[in-house]
Amino acid sequence: MPPELICFFLCALSAPNLSGGDALLPAPQSISILSTNMKHFLTWSPVIVQGETVRYSVEFQGEYEREYANGSWIPISECSLTTATVCNLTEDISAPVAYKLRVRAELGATRSQWGTTKGFFNRAMTSLTPPVLRAMADGHHLLVELADMGPSLQFRVLYWRKGQESRVQQKVVKEVSSVVHLDTMEAGAEYCVKAQTHVQAINRSSSFSPTQCVRAQGDTSVWLVTALISSAGFAVAALTLPFLTWKISKIFQYCCCPAAVLPDTLKESEPPTQLILRGSEEVEQCDLKVVVMPSEEVLQLWIQKAL
Amino acid sequence: MRGSPLFLCVFSVSCWMNLMPTAGDRIFHFGACRVSISMTEIRAGFTAIKANIVSICQAPGGLGEPLEPLWSQQLHSSDRCCITYQLFTFYVDKVFKHCRTEDSFVNRKISSIANSFLSTRRKLGQCREQNNCLCGEESTEKFKQILANYEGLNVTSAAMKSLGELDILLDWMEKSR
Numbered sequence: 380m381p382p383e384l385i386c387f388f389l390c391a392l393s394a395p396n397l398s399g400g401d402a403l404l405p406a407p408q409s410i411s412i413l414s415t416n417m418k419h420f421l422t423w424s425p426v427i428v429q430g431e432t433v434r435y436s437v438e439f440q441g442e443y444e445r446e447y448a449n450g451s452w453i454p455i456s457e458c459s460l461t462t463a464t465v466c467n468l469t470e471d472i473s474a475p476v477a478y479k480l481r482v483r484a485e486l487g488a489t490r491s492q493w494g495t496t497k498g499f500f501n502r503a504m505t506s507l508t509p510p511v512l513r514a515m516a517d518g519h520h521l522l523v524e525l526a527d528m529g530p531s532l533q534f535r536v537l538y539w540r541k542g543q544e545s546r547v548q549q550k551v552v553k554e555v556s557s558v559v560h561l562d563t564m565e566a567g568a569e570y571c572v573k574a575q576t577h578v579q580a581i582n583r584s585s586s587f588s589p590t591q592c593v594r595a596q597g598d599t600s601v602w603l604v605t606a607l608i609s610s611a612g613f614a615v616a617a618l619t620l621p622f623l624t625w626k627i628s629k630i631f632q633y634c635c636c637p638a639a640v641l642p643d644t645l646k647e648s649e650p651p652t653q654l655i656l657r658g659s660e661e662v663e664q665c666d667l668k669v670v671v672m673p674s675e676e677v678l679q680l681w682i683q684k685a686l
Numbered sequence: 687m688r689g690s691p692l693f694l695c696v697f698s699v700s701c702w703m704n705l706m707p708t709a710g711d712r713i714f715h716f717g718a719c720r721v722s723i724s725m726t727e728i729r730a731g732f733t734a735i736k737a738n739i740v741s742i743c744q745a746p747g748g749l750g751e752p753l754e755p756l757w758s759q760q761l762h763s764s765d766r767c768c769i770t771y772q773l774f775t776f777y778v779d780k781v782f783k784h785c786r787t788e789d790s791f792v793n794r795k796i797s798s799i800a801n802s803f804l805s806t807r808r809k810l811g812q813c814r815e816q817n818n819c820l821c822g823e824e825s826t827e828k829f830k831q832i833l834a835n836y837e838g839l840n841v842t843s844a845a846m847k848s849l850g851e852l853d854i855l856l857d858w859m860e861k862s863r
Contacts, residue, residue: 441801448783453797456790471794473727474801580711580724 404428406494407435407482412468414505417531417578419468421458423494426484434460434485438493439468442476452481460485475580477501507576507585510534514572514591521561521570521593525552533577535584538562541569541592551577564595714863716767719813723806725860731798732852738792739850761825766862767813768821772829773855774807777848780836784845796849 407423414420426433437458444451458466472478477499484491511526512534525534534552538561552559552574564570571592576585672680711722761769782800787793813819821829836844 439797441797441804443778443782443800443804444797446804447778447800453794454790455794471798473731473798475724475805476801580727 404433404484404486404489404491406491407464407484408494410480410482410494410496412480412496412500414500414502416507416528416576417469417502417505417580418529419472419500419502419505421466421468421480421482421496423464423482425464426491428486431486432462434462435464435466435482436460436485437466437468437480437482439471440479440481441474442478443474445479458482472500472502475502503581503583505578505581507578507583509585509588510574510576512536512572512574512588512591514570514593515558516564516570516593516595518596519564519566521564521572521595522558523561523572523574524558525555525574527555528576531578531580533579534574535577536561536572536574537587538570538572540565541571566595569594712860712863714770714859715763716770716810716813717763717818719767719816719818721806721809721813723809723859724802725856728799728802729853729856731795731802732856735792735795736850736853738787738789739846761862762822764818764820765822765825767810767819769825769829770859771807771810771814771819772821772825774803774810776832776836777852778803778807781845781848784841785849799852 405426407426409424410421411423412419412421421437423435426435435458437455438452439455440450440452444453453471455466455468455471466482468478468480478501479496479499481493481495483493508528510528513524515522515524521538523536523538525536534555536550536552536559537547538550539547548562550559550561561572562570569592571590573587573590575587577583712725714721714723778800782796782803785796787796810819836848839847
């Protein structure tokens with residue numbers, strides 16, 4: 380073998396070691412993107428070096444960088460020299476194009492080779508989960524509480540009166556503010572609600588959440604409340620009416636036949652019978668019966684006496 | 687009634703929410719051609735870096751000045767599509783690649799805008815294929831002036847200046863929609 384060729388082989392073998400010690404630090408493995416509900420994370424398995432802390436740096440490349448910017452890569456500063464094995468990409472994967480991600484391990488001045496994601500990632504590939512919701516009845520109002528899932532997500536809420544599944548109504552909730560009013564319910568009826576997550580930017584929807592049903596405040600309870608109030612009313616009336624009647628009769632009695640009390644001076648200590656008796660003697664003495672006789676009778680009496 | 691305050695609260699909040707700008711894409715009609723553009727994301731990216739860009743580019747005058755007479759006109763949908771397409775192409779081909787700063791955050795936002803522009807340009811290209819995107823004589827002439835002005839400047843400062851004027855284009859697009 381000629382010496383030039385031997386040199387070439389030796390150079391070729393030692394070249395990777397000369398250029399930054401790539402062989403000393405292996406590149407991160409199992410690089411994958413976990414994307415749920417438009418939140419994207421890059422994960423990788425750690426590079427383990429006994430007794431040392433390995434750091435990682437992440438870079439991304441969009442279609443623009445590939446096609447117009449000489450295939451350049453843009454570092455994500457939050458994930459530069461990080462010890463974590465996860466990196467939040469949500470802010471950077473914001474355009475509807477195909478992205479590539481890469482990560483490398485660093486230990487002091489030693490850097491591993493870049494480990495790159497297999498294939499491309501587009502934000503439309505995110506997996507969408509159904510929303511967590513709670514249907515509520517507040518009087519006759521049908522309300523739904525939706526858990527916040529981030530700014531780019533909307534909710535398509537379907538609701539219907541139980542038994543009238545053919546007449547399903549829809550409401551799109553764009554921003555979540557804990558509780559949303561859906562409809563006014565018919566008294567006593569049961570209403571059901573289900574919802575799905577929707578992302579307008581990628582025109583995709585999740586599956587539906589499990590259906591939840593609530594019953595509106597019914598006629599029975601209204602009747603019960605009315606009955607309770609009216610019976611209480613009757614009880615109160617039954618107690619107050621006799622009292623009122625007695626009181627009114629008292630007032631009338633006072634107005635028409637007042638109970639006059641005689642002053643003490645007018646009161647006699649002697650029984651009235653004595654008064655009458657004494658009086659009668661005087662009256663009898665004074666009022667003697669004077670019989671005035673007509674003249675013929677006097678004449679007749681005189682004739683009889685004379686005879 | 688117990689539920690009334692809660693109901694009123696929910697009602698007022700939902701009214702208030704209706705007044706807020708909706709997140710996500712906006713549909714632009716160019717004749718028979720419909721294009722959805724993620725204006726919210728582009729605007730958010732631009733707002734985040736505008737202060738930094740203004741401090742970088744100090745050159746006076748506006749590169750978009752030749753187009754100013756067109757901004758206030760009622761343009762034909764085909765003309766609107768053409769101006770939008772030409773400007774998006776201009777930004778993708780000539781501007782963004784020279785917009786590199788020392789600030790990693792700014793670079794990331796510029797990448798976000800550039801990738802959004804690239805995908806929008808692609809959608810507008812489909813309108814062009816359907817002949818819904820033909821430029822009128824006036825707009826073609828104005829556009830030539832812009833390119834001439836741009837080429838006359840230093841590449842980096844011209845690029846940063848054009849980036850700083852991005853909101854004029856976005857405002858016009860939303861106004862003429």
